[in-house]
Amino acid sequence: MTLPAADASAPQHAAEPAVQVTGVTKRFKLRGRRDPLVVLDDIHLTVPSGGSVAIVGLSGAGKSTLLNILGLLDRPDEGTITVFGTDTTRLPERQRASLRGKTIGFVFQQLNLLSGRSARQQVAVPLLYEGGRALRRRGELADEALTRVGLGERLHSKVSELSGGEQQRVAIARALIRDPRLILADEPTGALDPVTAGQVMDLLFATAREDGRALILVTHDHALARRADAVHVLDAGRLALDEN
Numbered sequence: 743m744t745l746p747a748a749d750a751s752a753p754q755h756a757a758e759p760a761v762q763v764t765g766v767t768k769r770f771k772l773r774g775r776r777d778p779l780v781v782l783d784d785i786h787l788t789v790p791s792g793g794s795v796a797i798v799g800l801s802g803a804g805k806s807t808l809l810n811i812l813g814l815l816d817r818p819d820e821g822t823i824t825v826f827g828t829d830t831t832r833l834p835e836r837q838r839a840s841l842r843g844k845t846i847g848f849v850f851q852q853l854n855l856l857s858g859r860s861a862r863q864q865v866a867v868p869l870l871y872e873g874g875r876a877l878r879r880r881g882e883l884a885d886e887a888l889t890r891v892g893l894g895e896r897l898h899s900k901v902s903e904l905s906g907g908e909q910q911r912v913a914i915a916r917a918l919i920r921d922p923r924l925i926l927a928d929e930p931t932g933a934l935d936p937v938t939a940g941q942v943m944d945l946l947f948a949t950a951r952e953d954g955r956a957l958i959l960v961t962h963d964h965a966l967a968r969r970a971d972a973v974h975v976l977d978a979g980r981l982a983l984d985e986n
C-alpha cells in the first residue's frame with residue numbers, strides 16, 4: 743500500500759528507541775475491597791526503532807491495560823512512557839492527544855466502526871482532522887489503504903454489509919491511513935481466516951520494520967507472537983522476556 747509518505751523533513755533518530763517504558767505501575771480500586779488490584783507492577787519495556795514486540799498473557803493479566811497506557815489513552819500511577827523521544831509523563835492532555843493522533847495507529851478488538859458509513863468513508867475519518875493535501879486526497883488514500891488489505895472491491899460497501907473479518911480489515915486500513923510510526927494491535931487477526939490473517943500481519947510487520955516505526959502486538963496466538971522480534975509474557979503484573 744502506498745500510504746501517505748512519511749514527512750521527509752521530520753528528524754530521524756535511528757538509534758533512539760521507538761518506545762521506552764520504565765517502572766510502569768497501574769492499580770485499580772475495586773468495589774468492596776480495601777487493597778487495590780495491582781495490574782501492572784514495575785513494567786519495563788524497550789521497543790527499538792524498526793522493531794516489533796508481542797505481549798502474551800492469560801485473560802485478565804493486564805494486556806489491554808498496558809496497551810491503553812502505551813497508546814496514551816490512560817496514564818500509569820507510576821513510571822514513564824517515552825514515545826519516539828518524547829517523555830509523555832507530564833504532557834498536558836491536549837499534547838498527549840496530538841502526539842497520539844499523529845504517531846499512533848490503533849487496531850483494537852472493539853472496531854468502533856460507524857454502521858451507516860461506507861468502508862471508504864470510515865477509513866478516511868482520521869484524515870478529516872488533518873489539513874491540506876491529506877484532507878483533499880482522503881478518498882484516494884482510503885481507496886489505497888483498503889486495496890492493500892484486500893478490500894479494493896468493497897470501497898462503497900457499508901459496514902453492515904461486510905463480514906466480521908472484512909470489518910476488521912477496514913479498521914486496520916483506518917489505523918494505517920495516517921501512516922503511524924507506532925502501531926498498537928490487540929488481537930488484530932482474531933476474526934480472520936488463516937490466509938487473510940497472514941496477509942494482514944505481513945502488512946503490519948512490514949510497516950513496523952521500516953526504520954523509525956514499531957509494532958506492539960497483544961495476542962493469545964503464540965504462533966503469531968513468535969513472528970515478532972521479541973515476545974514478552976505478562977503475568978502477575980510483571981513483564982518478562984519469553985526466551986523460548
Ligand SMILES: Nc1ncnc2c1ncn2[C@@H]1O[C@H](COP(=O)(O)OP(=O)(O)OP(=O)(O)O)[C@@H](O)[C@H]1O
Binds near residue numbers: 771781
Ligand atoms: N477500570 C477498571 N477498574 C477496575 N478493574 C479493572 C479496570 N480495567 C481493568 N481492570 C481489571 O484489570 C485486570 C486486567 O484487565 P485487562 O483488560 O488489562 O486484561 P487482559 O490481559 O487484556 O485480558 P483479556 O485477555 O481477557 O482481554 C482485570 O482483572 C480487569 O478486571
